[in-house]
Amino acid sequence: MESKLEFRSAIGILEAVHGYTELQQLIEAAKAISFDFFDTLFIRPLANPEDAFDILGRQFAIADFRERRRAAQVEAFRRMHAVGRKEITLADIYACFAETVVPSSELMRAEYALELALVEPNPEMFALFCTLLDTGKPVVITSDMYLSADFFIDALRPHGLAHVPLFISADCNATKRDAGELFDVVVSQLGLTAGDILHIGDNQQADVTRPCEKGLMAFHYRASREHAVKKTASLTTSIGHGLLRTSARYIPSGSYAELGFIYGGAANFGFLQWVRERTRLDHVDHVLFLSRDGYALERIAQAQVDSGFPAFCYFLGSRTAYTLAAIKADNFSQFMPFLLSGSEGLAPCELLERIGVQPPSPSIMADLGLGAGVCVSVSLHEKLASFLYAYRWEILKVCQRNRRALYCYLRQLGIGAGSRVALVDVGWSGTTQEAFELAVRPLMDLEVLGYYFCLADTPERLRREQTQRMSAMVTAASTSAATIARIYANRVAVELFFSAPHHSVIGLQAGAKGIEPVLDAGRGNIGNFLQIAQEVSHGVESFAVHYGELQQRLGVLASPLQIAWPLIELVTEERGPNHQLLEQVKNFDAWGSSRNHELSLADYLQ
Structure with missing residues (x-):
């Protein structure tokens, strides 16, 4: 009775997600169930499986590793056909790998280890798989893969499933995808008629067409969350979409949180890593994450067990204040x-x-x-x-109140004459840093450094560089002048991914609990902007948690700019960031807002 309840619960998950009303009937009719492994029973936190090759390329500093690995696989297939075999193995591939400074045997071991570290149970299918195993009905795994059965045993062992029967193309010299001969092996080994076996998988040809041709029942599994990610998309973009199918699947699809996860999360995480490196190089005493752009940055730093930062805080203020x-x-x-x-x-x-x-x-x-x-x-x-x-x-009167509050605020944080202070801001020309230095200079002698996500090639920035110490993660030197121009043209969209769920800070004042902000909600209709900002921030912080864990697990070697690239991809694409959700944001800029007109983010996008 208990196993039936568990079975119905597992089916219920699939029905809720997919509306698969036929699956229970197929399972009940079958005498044995076969599951595809990759992208069905287990998944990787990658939108494109080949992106694992880029991880290896970074690990071994082989810039063209992906191309070399692809070429080796093509040659392995050519040799396979030449000798009349039906499938290749990982050893066959690396026997064809063009020589590098790293031995092919070491690269092969690294790929095996990486694949093992990447795969994790698919939350949408794994419960059903385990429930079916408990029913006593024969359950097997059938997979087209150049990795041997040893790999699958290693992947299943941590879940107590190393005993599950395996039918792997690399071991059986037969495939699902080509002529479906691997299903002949399954039928023969199980000792059942083909019509009594149900195969479940995600690939139309290999998991539906071929088993049906062999007389098996087949069920086409479709993941509830599928996004078309360009093959040329950055590795971090691929990982972001992959994480949404694995550990971060609770993020609602098509939401501002999802938008924040994919783009804002990567940008904030990469930028924070860059800032951390700069503070060490520059021997900074205090890091001030300026409002509103530093909101998520400071929260991510707070959440890290060892942030690696000197004293830091979310510093209230603005160019206006x-x-x-x-x-x-x-x-x-x-x-x-x-x-x-x-x-x-x-x-x-x-x-x-x-x-x-x-x-x-x-x-x-x-x-x-x-x-x-x-x-x-x-x-x-x-x-x-x-x-x-x-x-x-x-x-x-307001100016004097701000001046007194700013001085008290700095002293309250332990900042005084001689302190080396880093102002962290999204960009673009050092305006806020200039205002801060101008206000603070008569109050105390500080060493001020400006750390920016991006500095634009504007006359104002060039002028300020003569007197202000400013550095940025994204510059014409690290990307290109054209890229910087596109980023700057769509700067308002970039700022949304760094924004905070509170109104603009336009002043400071003394309050009962210390220095408090004076907020400006703007004068036009902001719609549900604060809720949007909250959702985006939630996505940003969620990405930081899951990407950080994956980085630890895989030892992914990526520069801050490489991590942050998804946002740059978004705002520099040919048609611009024409995302429907972005276009719905209203009166984002309080300084220029008015009761006389309404501005949406779409008015700024180019």
Whole structure:
């Protein structure tokens, strides 16, 4: 009775995921069940199995390992046909492998070990497999593979299943895929008629067409989560999609969390690894992950047992907050371009709201000719500048509050004169770093270093490089000028994958529990942006956990840039990041948001 309940439970999982109402009937009708192994019973955390060759290539520093391995397999098949055999073995492949500085025998052992480390039970099929074994009905594994039965025994042993009968093409010199002769072996060895055997597998030809031709029953297993991943996609992209089928299958398909997992997770994990390396080289005392771009970075670092960082924190602030802290009565006029920047299309009162200053009453603004019905344009800048200057004493109160809070905030973190501080930001031209240094310089003497995901080739960045210490993981030197241009053109999309589930920080103030942020929700409709950011962040953090575990397990050798590449692929593809979910994000930039208009992320994508 118990085994029947377990069987129904296992079938229920498949029905819930796939709607497979026929499977239970097929299993009940069969006297023996055969399971395909790869991509059915066991899966790899890779979208493309051949991407394992890239892991080996990095492990042994053989840049063209994938091409060499492919060529060796083609030659092994040629030799196989020449002598009239039906299948090749791993030894046959490496007998054809072009000589490198690493002995072929060592490469063969490494591939065997890697494949063994990669495979893990498929959550969608493994419970059914184990349940069927408990029923006493004959259950076997039938696989086309150049690896011998020893490999399958090694893979099954940790699960207590080393005793399961195996029919492996490399040992039987017969395949499923070609003429289906491996099924003849299965039928003969089981001593049953072909029609009493059910084969379950994912490949249409090898697991459905061929067994049916041999008279077996067949069931075509289709994974609940299938994504078309380009063959040219990066290894990290492949791993991201693969992890979504294995350890991270709880991430909802087609969700912002999935988007964050594949693209944001890789970008944050790679960037954090780069930042860690830089802090060691530069002997940094404190790492400040700037809000909002440093939210997930700081959380990932916190979650790591040994982050390898000096003192670090999620540092509240922004270009707006730091610039305001630098404004005083004697330099107010110098900051007029900042106060007017990006104001086209806004209502006049919104210029004050976006810096945390309470504007005059609507009636006073209307009397000044700056009422709610007025839309800011360049032609209005002179009048607005006069108004802001006349209202400067109210603005300066907020500036002074920010300046005092910033000083207390730094002291509260143990940062003082002589400290070597790294500001971690997504990019692009060092604007926030410039504002921070300008605000802090009169308060205390710090050594400030800017660490960026990407620095763009802009005049502003080139100017700031003369006085600011800035370095980035992604530059024209590490990629290309064209790639940097595409990234910068789609920078708003990149920022989404680093953003935090809270509103923009536009100021600092003293609170009951220390320094608190002053937040700006923007003035337009942001829709469900905070929920979107929360989901993206959840995906980012989940990727970091699972990729980190896989990295430990496999010893995957990848540079920070290689890890982060999926996001760069997304925003530099020919048609741009035209993902439907991205296009639904509204009023992402609080500084330029207005009640007068609505901006979606689609307006920024190129």
